[in-house]
Amino acid sequence: MFKNIKFTLFFILLFIIKNISFANDSDTLSNKELLKYNCSSCHSLNTIYQQRLSKEQWKEIILLMYSENDMPKMIKKKEDILINYLASNYGN
Amino acid sequence: MKRKITRRGFIKKHSQIMLSVSLASYFSIPMNVIPLYANDAIKIDNIHKKNDLTILNDRPINAETPPHLLNDSVTPTNRHFVRNNGIMPNLTSNEVNNWTLKIEGNVHKEKLYTIKDLKENFEVISKVLQLECGGNGRAFFSPPAPGNQWTYGAISCSEWTGVRLLDVLKASGIKDTSIYTGHYGADIHLSGNENKDAISRGVPIKKALDVNNIIAFSMNGKNIPKIHGSPLRLICPGWPGSTSQKWLTKIKVLDHVHDGTKMTGKSYKIPKYSTKPGNKVSDSDFKIIESMPVKSLITFPKTGLTHYSLKLNVNGHAWAGDKNIKKLEISIDYGVTWIEANLFNPINKYAWQDWNIEIIFPSKGYYEIWSKATDEDNISQPYDINWNPKGYLNNTIHRIHTVINV
Numbered sequence: 319m320f321k322n323i324k325f326t327l328f329f330i331l332l333f334i335i336k337n338i339s340f341a342n343d344s345d346t347l348s349n350k351e352l353l354k355y356n357c358s359s360c361h362s363l364n365t366i367y368q369q370r371l372s373k374e375q376w377k378e379i380i381l382l383m384y385s386e387n388d389m390p391k392m393i394k395k396k397e398d399i400l401i402n403y404l405a406s407n408y409g410n
Numbered sequence: 411m412k413r414k415i416t417r418r419g420f421i422k423k424h425s426q427i428m429l430s431v432s433l434a435s436y437f438s439i440p441m442n443v444i445p446l447y448a449n450d451a452i453k454i455d456n457i458h459k460k461n462d463l464t465i466l467n468d469r470p471i472n473a474e475t476p477p478h479l480l481n482d483s484v485t486p487t488n489r490h491f492v493r494n495n496g497i498m499p500n501l502t503s504n505e506v507n508n509w510t511l512k513i514e515g516n517v518h519k520e521k522l523y524t525i526k527d528l529k530e531n532f533e534v535i536s537k538v539l540q541l542e543c544g545g546n547g548r549a550f551f552s553p554p555a556p557g558n559q560w561t562y563g564a565i566s567c568s569e570w571t572g573v574r575l576l577d578v579l580k581a582s583g584i585k586d587t588s589i590y591t592g593h594y595g596a597d598i599h600l601s602g603n604e605n606k607d608a609i610s611r612g613v614p615i616k617k618a619l620d621v622n623n624i625i626a627f628s629m630n631g632k633n634i635p636k637i638h639g640s641p642l643r644l645i646c647p648g649w650p651g652s653t654s655q656k657w658l659t660k661i662k663v664l665d666h667v668h669d670g671t672k673m674t675g676k677s678y679k680i681p682k683y684s685t686k687p688g689n690k691v692s693d694s695d696f697k698i699i700e701s702m703p704v705k706s707l708i709t710f711p712k713t714g715l716t717h718y719s720l721k722l723n724v725n726g727h728a729w730a731g732d733k734n735i736k737k738l739e740i741s742i743d744y745g746v747t748w749i750e751a752n753l754f755n756p757i758n759k760y761a762w763q764d765w766n767i768e769i770i771f772p773s774k775g776y777y778e779i780w781s782k783a784t785d786e787d788n789i790s791q792p793y794d795i796n797w798n799p800k801g802y803l804n805n806t807i808h809r810i811h812t813v814i815n816v
Contacts, residue, residue, distance in 0.1 A: 360600045360601050360602070361467075361469055361470065361600050362467055362468045362469035362470075364466070364467045364468055364469075365467055365469075365558075368466060368467070368558065368559045369554070369556055369559075370554040371554060371556055372553070375556060379556060382675075386671075386675075387599075387600060387601050388599075388601035388603050388606070389601075410553055410554050
C-alpha cells in the first residue's frame with residue numbers, strides 16, 4: 319500500500335514536470351510571440367512590417383526561409399497559424 | 411602573478427557568456443554560429459551619421475535617401491543609401507590593415523593582393539559612378555512585391571578611387587573559356603551560418619572587362635566607411651548594386667554562370683516575357699537583370715512645398731545604366747505637353763547627368779511636375795510599372811507636387 323502511494327506520487331511528479339517543460343514550448347505563445355520567436359533571431363521584424371503580401375506569397379517566403387536561410391522547421395499547425403497571421407496583418 | 415578571482419569579477423566575466431548561452435538556446439541557434447545580438451553595437455555605430463535617411467530595416471541595415479537630399483552632382487557619403495543583405499563584418503583594425511583580395515578560378519595565375527599591392531601594381535584612378543539597387547521603386551508595385559520597400563532613393567553617384575577590375579583580372583590571365591565572375595565578401599549570412607554567403611553575385615566577363623569597374627578603397631576621397639564595404643569593395647556601375655560586392659575578399663573567374671547566393675531562384679531576375687501583374691512565373695522563365703534602365707529624379711525642389719512665384723527653378727539627375735541620356739523633359743500638365751530641360755554631360759562615363767530648367771507656370775494653382783528621361787537608343791521612362799514578381803526595375807517617370815501661390 320505504502321509502496322503504491324510512492325509510485326503514484328512519482329507519476330504525478332513526472333506529469334507535472336512534463337507539463338512544465340511543455341509550457342516553455344511555442345504552444346502557449348500568442349501569434350505575435352510566435353512571429354517573434356520564429357523570425358527575429360535572424361532579422362528585424364521591420365523586414366516583415368514593410369510587406370503587404372498574399373497568403374500564397376507568405377507561404378512561399380516561409381519555404382524559402384527553410385531552404386535558404388536555415389530556419390528551423392515548424393510543426394504544420396504552427397506554420398499554418400504563422401502564415402495566417404502574416405497574411406491577415408501584413409497582407410495586400 | 412595570478413589574478414585573484416573575486417565573486418564580483420566572476421559574475422561580470424561570465425554573465426555575458428551566460429546571456430549568450432541563454433539567448434542562443436531561446437532562439438534555438440545551432441552551435442558554431444555567431445550570436446547576432448553582438449551586431450547591435452555595429453548597427454548603432456554606423457547608422458548615426460545617416461540620420462537624414464529613411465531607415466527601412468535595422469537588421470540587416472537598409473536605408474534610402476529622400477530625393478531632395480540627392481541634389482548634389484556627387485553624392486556625399488552621408489547621403490549614400492545603404493543596402494545590406496547580411497550582417498556587416500565586425501572587423502578589427504588588424505584585419506582591415508591586412509586585408510587581402512584573392513583572384514582565382516578559371517585563370518592562368520591565381521593571385522593574392524594586399525591593398526598596398528593593388529596600389530603599387532596597378533594604376534589608381536577615381537571615377538564618379540552611379541550605383542542603383544535593383545529593387546529601387548519596389549514600394550509602388552501593385553500587387554506588392556516582397557523585399558525592402560524602396561521608394562526613390564536607392565540610387566547614388568559618389569566618387570570612388572581604386573584600381574580597374576580589368577587590370578587586376580588581366581594580370582591573372584583569364585582563360586578563354588571564362589564567361590562569368592563570382593564576387594565574395596566578408597559579410598555574414600543573416601542566419602549566422604558561416605558556411606553560407608550573405609550574398610555572392612557576379613557579372614558576365616564582357617561587363618567585368620569594362621574599363622569603368624573599380625576595385626575601390628576610397629569613397630569621396632576618404633577611406634570607405636564600414637557601412638559601405640570598408641576596406642575594399644567592387645563598383646560595377648550601371649548594374650544592380652548587388653554586383654558591387656562590399657567587404658570584397660575574392661573574385662572567382664568562372665566557365666559557367668555564377669551560382670552564388672542571390673544568383674539563383676528569382677533573385678535579381680525578371681521574367682523573360684511580359685507578365686500580367688500578380689501572375690506566378692516559374693523559376694525557369696526568369697532571366698538575370700543586367701544593365702539598369704533609363705531613369706530620372708527631380709531633386710529640387712522638395713515635393714509638397716508652396717512657392718510664391720510663377721517662376722521656379724527645377725533640377726535633378728538622369729541616368730540609364732550602361733547608356734547615356736539624350737533628352738530630359740518636364741511636364742506640368744500631367745503629360746499632355748513636355749518641355750525640354752537643359753541636360754549636361756556626365757562628369758565621366760557612368761556618372762549620372764545633371765539637368766535643370768526654369769519653369770514658368772501659367773497661373774497660381776496646384777501642379778504636379780513630372781520628369782522623363784530618354785536614353786541614347788530613344789528609350790524613355792514609362793508612365794506605369796512593367797510589373798514583375800520580385801519588384802525590380804521600376805523606372806517610371808518621377809512626379810513631385812507643388813502649390814504656386816501668387
